[in-house]
Each structure stands twice: as structure tokens, then as C-alpha cells.
Amino acid sequence: MAESGNEIVTMKGIYKSFPGVHALEDVDFTLGKGEIHALVGENGAGKSTLIKVLTGVERPDKGTITLDGKEVSIRSPQHAQEMGISTVYQEVNLCPNLTIAENILIGREPMKWGSIDWKTMNSNARQILHGLDIDIDVTQTLGSCSVAIQQMAAIARAFEISSARILILDEPTSSLTTHETEQLFGVMRKLKSEGMAIIFITHFLDQVYEVTDRITVLRNGKLVGTYATATLPRLELITKMIGRTLFEFDDMTKLKLESRQHIKGDALLQAKGLGRSGSIQPFDLELHAGEVVGLAGLLGSGRTEIAQLLFGIDKPDSGSITMDGKALKNFSPFSSIERGVALCPEDRKVAGIVADLTVRENIILAMQASLGWFKHLSLQKQYEIADKYIKLLNISTPSADQPVKNLSGGNQQKVILARWLATNPRLLILDEPTRGIDVGTKAEIQKLVLSLAEEGKSCMFISSELEEVLRTSHRIVVLRDQEKIAEYTGEVGERKIMQSIAGSD
Template structure:
């Protein structure tokens, strides 16, 4: 029987940044016609390994072989010319151009010195049909399509350049269940044609559904390569976090500290018929100190819009908002901060962190804004607060001068949370605080949320993962079509209850 050789083989890959050994002698191989999941906590080295393979980062030592030939990639273009294509979480296409133009961008067929538009459409349609996307008009403008379809079109572009290796970096983070299945159908089609697919995702259900093999990294080192069918999920988690599963019991212990049947307190926040025309409406709930209110609903249901109104980032034009029983109008985020409200945005890169600033600069940003930029926080106070929260939240590396852009996703999220904890808010609004981070960091953040509530902080918790909402919340507000449609106490509520409401029925 003929031995199948890897299409990609990386051996002894090491990469070091100032003060950090990102990869330490890592081996990795990728076979044709397989979906290979790259697993590990944030900071394990997954992104660094991908960037080494695609020419973004030079390697300090080791070898890279593609299709039997040794390569030293210095640019992504060199990797692409060798048959390696990457589709990132943020779709990197031109929304103002047509579908066909995006698929053939830079390789447009020409005739009489100009672009042969009829041939562009024909070739694009041919690629789309190969991926069961023949219903898409090659002449339609890309921006008119959903993010999910744009992601599939980015894959179609990779197919058009005849990529032998396709890297999918968190491709499902913004997709709903139906869109994920559509993507998986395309992945299976490509796998059947012999394309080697490297799949990166933090959704374990999806990893086990679509992958054939997986490689686990931890702290920049290789833990092992496994057939997916041979590695039970709990064993995978243990290998990723590098210890037995006591960390997964921490949340249960933190929840036990809380007293859900406490005497009724005056709500810190209460909203009645709250909303904004064209954004979200019919928001009615109250949240007491020490309570966690979960906002549940599908993407686009109005969860983030509600959070922005409560924080003053958008202006409500209907209803009332009470803080400690007093009617208030929050005209800006600064007004909300001064009233004891913090807001951790779901878009930590664009709306949360300042990537070119240090960890310390990011940590004190909200506190400095609340005081005013002319009243500078003394350096020794900054140093004390930074040291305290780096230790409390286990931010890695524990270096206050590290640029926040160089931290892993999970540690960036911890920096964002620490920024708001420094302001000592009475209400903390958390919009997708665990999105795109690994199981270890996710559990740490869930434990922290539960502990903050036990100490008396009111928390509004938003997550696309319904199981997470159910596990953490005392009460659940359900949104559908940009309106709040139900509120229920989380005593025995099930996923089926909430999903029935989301779907338009009664629990």
C-alpha cells in the first residue's frame, strides 16, 4: 500500500520574541484530504505557528517542507505561491467590488488590453458551482452578502488559485448554526478533492464534528498529534490546560459561594419600556447588586444594542432608566462611568483595547478618563494597580510594559476586564467576554464573573453560547428581532426553554 506523504511538514520550529519563547521546537504535519484542527489555549502558539507557515513571521530555527520541497517563506505571497492560502476571521476582501472580481482579484483574464468581464463571470461561476454556491450571482456586489457568504467567497478565491493547503482561522466565530453547516459542506467538498485544511476554532463541538486529526500545543511546545476519534473531549481539555480538570471545578466552587435566594434589594438598575427607534425596544428588567442578568438571543437580536444604550454609547429615545431608584439620562459613556457602570465591548480590538499601548496604559485608561485627562493618575498608583490586577487575573506575560497587541486573545480579554474593575463599577456590562478564547481562559473569566457577583457587583452578561448564559445567570432576558420578548428566573430553566422563546414560542 502506497504511503501517503504530508503536504506540509514543519520540524523543530522555534520563534522567540523579546522576553517570550513563542514556539519551542514544534513539529507539525498536514496530510492531503484531511481537516486538521490546531488546538491549544490562547498563548499556546497556534497563531505563531500559522504565521510561521504563511511567511508572516521568520523562524529562528527549524525546517518547513511543502509538497516535498524545502521552503523559507519571508512573505505571505511566497507562501501563497507555494499553494498555501489563509482565510482569516476578519474577511479580507473588497466589499465595493463584485463577487467575481473578488474571486479573481489580481488574476483577471484580459482581452484587448482590458479586463474580459464575461470571462471573469464565467470563471467565478465555475468556482462557485464547484463549492455548491452556484446560486450566488458573480456580478453582485460583495457588500450585499452576509458575513457568512463573504467567508465562503474568500474560500472560493483560494480554490480559484488552486490552493493545496487551506488555513481557516476561527472561520465560524460570527456564524449561526445554519451558516456553520453551509461552511462545513464546503470544507467537506474541498477535503474530498484532496485539499489539506488546517482548522482553528475554540468551539469543541465543531472541532469534533469536522476534523480528522488534531495537534495540541501548550506554552509554545508540542503536546502531541492525535486522531480526533481517539481523543475524548475531556482528555483534550486536560492536554490543552496542562493539568487535571480541577480548573473546571473552580466555577462550581465559585457558584456555591453565591446565595441566589438572598433577600430582595433595591435594584441598582431598572429600565422600563427602554429603547431607541431603529435599534432596539421594549426593554424591561431590573438588576440588583450581586445578581447576574443574562441577555439571550440570536445574532442580530439586539443584545449589543441594548448594552450600548445602557452605557450611554447610544442615546435612548424612549422609556425610563433608574439608577438606585433615581431616574437618570445617560448622555455619554463618561456619564455612565461616573454613575458606576462599566462596559466591556464584544469588539475588543476596535472598541476596547488600544493595541499600540502597553498593558499598563490600557489598564488605567477608563480610570484616567473618569478623572479627566488633566488630572493625571500618579505613576506609583498606576504601578500598584497594574501589579495588583496582573496578579489577580493571571495576565500573561506578567509584564506591564508589554504591548497589548502581542498578548493572546484570552489575555487581552483579561486586560479589558481589569480596566473596568479598576474603576470599581457597581454594574459591569460584559458583551461576549469569552468569545474566541480557550477553555482555560474562559473558565478563569467565568470564575471571576461569579466571584464579582458574590462580592455584590451587578453584572449583565451577554454570550452567544446559551449554555454559558444558563450556567452563570440568576435571571435571563430573551431578545428576538430587536425586542425583549421574555424574562425568566434561572431556576431550573433549560436550553430548550430559552430556545423555544427565541424561536417564537413559549417555554
């Protein structure tokens, strides 16, 4: 616990409601100097709203915010920044067409003779990134860098604001590799020792235990409690977050064992020497009905590339795919949907949701696309389908007519899942279906995958979280550096797969 008197921020009795939802109800939150404070909870628990209130994006309906012992009203994000509150958002919020240096120092460019001093600017930026152990050409455009580097640039930008005393990191690690995450943690610890107060929002519980001092748990917009990290066992934390115990995870193991018997012998889809230069080396792969195949590997190891080849986003330049014994010739999402293949893409925001369309329209989109322009589903039929999947997947939305952008991340993910389930696929490829969503929904989705397999669908499950891949998959394919390295059937240890990913024996 931070000693009293050490608090830099105190939020008391915060209320905030949106049409139809109480996003925050009577939430208290304190942050001490030189503290890393985890903010955890399921989707829709109110983490983002709390942060938005603190950063001036939203005004609270009720409640007080005290900064350095003085009650303040935060009028806008800019106002928050002036008061020393700096934020890195979940999605990278930078300009991809500017250079890394420009992005880091935008608005604070060093000047010389009334114009920007590029030399100093670039060397400053290099220095800042050097502090993060990143050695990179800062004059290349941000868009040409990996997501991880972009994320680091965003973080560098946030704490480069010299007056920053409070740093908020909203899911900064969801697209970082282990090594990059370690780098980030190093930086966080360094800043902490300099007295910076850090709020760290993440879904990775490992990271919570690795780096934080205290944990505040929210659930359904209400405060569950604030705990010292060292004294809160992990299982108890999960119980507090989802409000129920984890027996369900044991159920899953059973479910997986049972569903194994349903795997069909004949291959539904067979890839032979399939490859595309620059994205994935030629590989062989067989997918069977009733089976979940997991793809394990680091970011950029070729997981997404395999998914996109199988779904026809990219065309292969070597090898062949056969489905039901017939070789495929047309590669496009449309012909894949016709064949009964579905891909739930990695990047929900960029390739998944259509933000301004309603939940109903988002759900029927792929199904309608496969029917074509003129076999129009009647409105009644559309509502029927939408309501069916809202119920089946437990999507929390006020109505099927809600624009999908108003839903929380986890619910948006479920809407996209619903879109693909509605096409009644035989092969469902899920690329990071649980990224950035909470433990409870994660478990729901994992269970859903297994029960779909049991119904006779073939599933491909891609995830950065090895534990999750292990828990859901009957068979695991390991990738490293755009190459298929190994394939494991049956129960395998996490350690063995890790070694295989790392390339050591």
C-alpha cells in the same frame, strides 16, 4: 491517522522565539492530503505562530518544513500562496469599500480587451458563492454586509486561488451563526473529498468533533500530541489543552448557587419600554446588585444593542432607564462611567484595545477618562493599578510597559476587563468577553464574573455560547430578531432556551 506517504506538509523541530517569549519549541506537525486537521490549544499556545511560520509571515529560528517530500523555505506569504498554501485569518482581511465580487477576485480579475470584464467577474463571483450556498448580490460593497458574509467572502477568496492545495482556516466560525457554520462545514467536506488538506483552528470543541479527522494539541509553545479525533474523548482533549482537569467547572456550579443568596431585592437599574428603532424593540429589564443576567440569542438578535443602549453608546428613542430610582437623562459612555456602569465591548480590536498604548495605559484609560484631563494619575499610581490587575487577572505580559498589541487575544481581553474593573463599576456589562479565547481563560473569566457578583456588583453576560451563558447566569433573557422574547430564572435546560431562541415550542 493519515498513512505515511500521504503527507503534504511535514514540519519538524520548529523553534521560534520573540523577545522574552519562546513561542514555539521543538514542534512537529504533519498534514495529510484530504484531511481536516484541527489545531487547538489555549491562547499563547503557539497556534498562530505555527501558522505564521507555515505561511511565511515569520521565519522559524530552527526546524525544517517539507512540502510534497521536498524541503522548502517559505520566504513570504506570497511565496506560500504560490506553493499552494492559502489562508483565511481570524480577522477579516478584505477591503470593505470594494464590492464582494472585487474582493473575491482581486488580483485575478477576468480581463477583456485589456480592461476588467465586470460581467464575467460578477457572474464568476456569484457562482463561487453559490457553491457555498450563498445567494447574494455580489455588486454590493463588502462593508455593508454582515460580518458572517464578510467571513464567507474571505473563505471564498482563499480557496478560489486555483492552485490552493492547503487551506488554513484561523477561527473562521467565531462570528458565524449555526447555519452559516453548517454551510462552511459542508464546503470544507466537499474540498476535503477533492483532496484539499485543511488546517482548522477553532476554540469550539463541538466543531472540532464535528468536522475534523485529526487533532494536534499545543500548549505553551510545545507539542502535546497529535491524535485521531474519533479516539480522543472530549474531556481528555480539554485536559490536554489546559494541562489540568475540569473539576473547576464543578466548583463554578457551587459558586453560582452560593452567590445566589447575595442578590439584592431592589433593582439597581431598571429599563422600561426602552428601545431604539432599527436596533431593538422596546423591552423591560431589571438588573440587581449581586446578580448575573445572561443574554442569549443569535448574532444580530439585539444582544449588543441592549448593551450599547444601557452604556450610552446609542441613545434610546423610546422608554426610560432609571438607576437608583432616578431617571437618566444623559447618555454617553462618559456619564455611564460616572454612574458606575462599564461595558466590555464585543469587538476587542475595533472598540476595545488601543493597540499602540502600553498595557498600563490601556488599563488606566477609562479610569483616567472619568477623572478628566487634569486630575492626572501619577505614574507611580498608574503602575500600582496596572500591576494590581495584571496580578489579579493573571495577565501574562513581560511588563506593564509592553504595547498591548504584542499580547495574545486572551490577554488583551483581560486588559480590557482590567480597564473596566479599575473604574470600580456597579454594573458590568460583558459583551462576548470570551470570544476567540481559550478554554482555560474562559473558565477564569466566567469564575471572575461570579465572584464579582458575589462582591455585590451587577453583571450582564452576553455570549454566543449558550452553555457558557447557562453556566454563569442567575437569570437569562432570551432575544430573537431584536426583541426580548422571554426571561428565565433558576435552573433551565439548554434545550428550553434553544427552543425559545429558535421560536418553536
